[in-house]
Amino acid sequence: MSPLAVGAAATDTTRSGREGWGPLPRRPRPGRTSPLLTIRAPISRRSRLTLAVLSLALPFLAWVVLVASGVVPSRFLPSPGAVLAAGIGMAESGELFADLWATVQRVLFGFGLAVAVSVPIGIVMGTFRAGQALFEPLISVLRYLPASAFIPLLVIWMGLGEPSKIALLFIGTVFFNTLMVSDVVRGVPRPLIDVSYTLGARRGEVLRKVIVPHSLPGIVDAVRVNAAAAWNFVVVAELVNSTEGLGYRIVRSQRFLQTDKIFAVLIVIGLCGVLIDVVLRLLRNKVGRWTG
Amino acid sequence: MKLELSGVGKSFRTGAASVRALDGVDLRVASGEFLCVVGASGSGKSTLLSLVAGLDVPTEGRITLDGAEVTGPGPDRGLVPQAGTLYPWRTVERNVAFGLELLPITPEDRAARVDWHLAETGLTEFRHALPRQLSGGQQQRVAIARALACEPEVLLLDEPFGALDVQTKEDMQVLVRQVWRDTGTTVLMVTHDVEEAVFLGGRVVVLACDPGRVAADITVALPEDRDLDIKRHPDFLALRASIEDIVRAQHRAHTARATAGGR
Numbered sequence: 248m249s250p251l252a253v254g255a256a257a258t259d260t261t262r263s264g265r266e267g268w269g270p271l272p273r274r275p276r277p278g279r280t281s282p283l284l285t286i287r288a289p290i291s292r293r294s295r296l297t298l299a300v301l302s303l304a305l306p307f308l309a310w311v312v313l314v315a316s317g318v319v320p321s322r323f324l325p326s327p328g329a330v331l332a333a334g335i336g337m338a339e340s341g342e343l344f345a346d347l348w349a350t351v352q353r354v355l356f357g358f359g360l361a362v363a364v365s366v367p368i369g370i371v372m373g374t375f376r377a378g379q380a381l382f383e384p385l386i387s388v389l390r391y392l393p394a395s396a397f398i399p400l401l402v403i404w405m406g407l408g409e410p411s412k413i414a415l416l417f418i419g420t421v422f423f424n425t426l427m428v429s430d431v432v433r434g435v436p437r438p439l440i441d442v443s444y445t446l447g448a449r450r451g452e453v454l455r456k457v458i459v460p461h462s463l464p465g466i467v468d469a470v471r472v473n474a475a476a477a478w479n480f481v482v483v484a485e486l487v488n489s490t491e492g493l494g495y496r497i498v499r500s501q502r503f504l505q506t507d508k509i510f511a512v513l514i515v516i517g518l519c520g521v522l523i524d525v526v527l528r529l530l531r532n533k534v535g536r537w538t539g
Numbered sequence: 540m541k542l543e544l545s546g547v548g549k550s551f552r553t554g555a556a557s558v559r560a561l562d563g564v565d566l567r568v569a570s571g572e573f574l575c576v577v578g579a580s581g582s583g584k585s586t587l588l589s590l591v592a593g594l595d596v597p598t599e600g601r602i603t604l605d606g607a608e609v610t611g612p613g614p615d616r617g618l619v620p621q622a623g624t625l626y627p628w629r630t631v632e633r634n635v636a637f638g639l640e641l642l643p644i645t646p647e648d649r650a651a652r653v654d655w656h657l658a659e660t661g662l663t664e665f666r667h668a669l670p671r672q673l674s675g676g677q678q679q680r681v682a683i684a685r686a687l688a689c690e691p692e693v694l695l696l697d698e699p700f701g702a703l704d705v706q707t708k709e710d711m712q713v714l715v716r717q718v719w720r721d722t723g724t725t726v727l728m729v730t731h732d733v734e735e736a737v738f739l740g741g742r743v744v745v746l747a748c749d750p751g752r753v754a755a756d757i758t759v760a761l762p763e764d765r766d767l768d769i770k771r772h773p774d775f776l777a778l779r780a781s782i783e784d785i786v787r788a789q790h791r792a793h794t795a796r797a798t799a800g801g802r
């Protein structure tokens with residue numbers, strides 16, 4: 248068959264069977280929509296700012312209205328002013344900072360330990376099939392055991408002091424972080440590893456000079472996600488039995504029906520969380536500048 | 540002989556089925572030669588290069604470099620894959636320096652070698668750029684410079700310009716030809732582009748499909764001094780057409796077999 252004949256066959260529109268079809272209906276064009284409702288469309292700076300302010304202002308407004316209307320007694324829902332006053336009071340007496348420091352310290356120890364253990368194991372799991380075969384079955388099971396269910400056991404084993412709280416934090420974050428790190432490491436493209444061998448790199452050098460640097464931004468991302476979990480677990484741990492810490496402050500305030508203090512502590516926890524997130528995000532952008 | 544493949548075969552097991560990628564490939568590449576292997580997609584070109592690179596082991600047969608059997612990857616066989624194998628966190632110059640950083644040489648020595656290879660591949664002004672800031676063609680220049688900096692005995696090119704537009708591709712072809720003449724490196728390049736193979740190669744080997752084996756071995760009787768104009772020369776066109784006929788015949792036979800036998 249000549250090339251011309253092939254071309255003709257491809258554009259032949261009179262092949263039998265086609266005449267019976269009516270014209271294909273065309274749907275009317277949809278009208279133009281605002282970028283706010285268009286999938287993945289960039290929005291203006293003003294819209295973004297307005298929406299961001301609204302997302303905080305609306306709940307705050309609802310709070311003010313609920314309190315002012317008296318629908319909810321102030322014993323249950325203190326006014327923003329009362330919460331601010333309670334917060335200032337706790338700050339002035341110094342108990343807020345003592346509590347905050349106690350909590351931060353636990354996070355640093357417990358989550359720091361979890362990171363120190365999970366990152367190397369995750370790298371081994373993501374690099375060596377043997378590492379994956381060895382660790383994955385155990386960790387996949389352990390990850391489904393709720394960390395808070397370990398509290399009674401940990402108290403029996405380690406008592407009511409610091410070790411059991413740090414252990415809870417550790418258990419609550421180490422397995423997830425390991426699996427997330429191993430996923431990141433497994434994402435290093437095979438061709439990049441292969442080409443490194445052809446440039447003369449040995450196994451250890453591939454690990455150090457290719458796998459680790461490529462995974463670093465993803466590892467920081469995993470740590471950022473799990474830092475939020477750590478912050479949750481530390482408060483849970485402190486609810487049980489402590490003499491200081493933000494969780495302890497919440498329990499104690501409950502005993503005296505000081506909802507204003509509870510709200511103040513919750514806001515402090517939220518702000519700290521945002522602060523940690525921002526710091527880790529900056530770190531991530533610094534180590535991952537090349538990801539663009 | 541620089542590089543010698545004798546009776547090289549490769550099968551892949553995927554679950555219960557087995558894919559025969561290469562079968563009885565005999566290939567000899569002389570020192571300083573530029574050999575192009577052409578074949579349709581799926582004819583085992585990449586497999587061939589990864590066996591030579593030592594990234595995979597042949598199911599049967601032997602591969603030797605300067606008489607010594609290839610048992611694993613090493614800097615004596617530099618590889619340039621199709622795209623996307625630069626270290627994205629390293630600047631251009633540090634990508635080129637990668638292999639040199641692993642060797643006991645002074646920083647001055649290393650810098651001089653990096654400078655030379657950047658200049659040779661026209662990358663000097665981009666030396667501080669990150670890979671993602673470069674065009675596809677520039678990225679491939681970096682990959683070539685990085686492989687060459689290790690002074691490989693054989694440079695292995697796996698369809699290195701397959702993802703580039705025609706104009707950039709021609710620039711790269713001229714560059715590779717020039718680099719080959721400047722360095723005297725033995726080059727083994729695989730491509731599906733017959734024109735490219737004829738323009739670059741001193742010899743063109745056609746790989747048949749399924750399983751991949753050598754279907755033809757053609758010496759390119761064109762002057763050593765080639766520029767892009769030669770692509771319009773009657774001798775070039777005739778050679779290109781005759782090789783394309785072989786590739787097409789192989790492809791047809793393969794398609795017919797696949798349709799008839801359902802593989």
Ligand SMILES: Nc1ncnc2c1ncn2[C@@H]1O[C@H](COP(=O)(O)OP(=O)(O)O)[C@@H](O)[C@H]1O
Nearest residue numbers: 551553558560579580581582583584585586587
């Ligand atoms: N790792 C692998 N596992 C299974 N089959 C493979 C693998 N690599 C290649 N193949 C098969 O081997 C044949 C040749 O592949 P390849 O060498 O990539 O061809 P080419 O580079 O010429 O397009 C194809 O049929 C492909 O599916």
Ligand SMILES: [Mg+2]
Nearest residue numbers: 584585586698
């Ligand atoms: Mg290929």
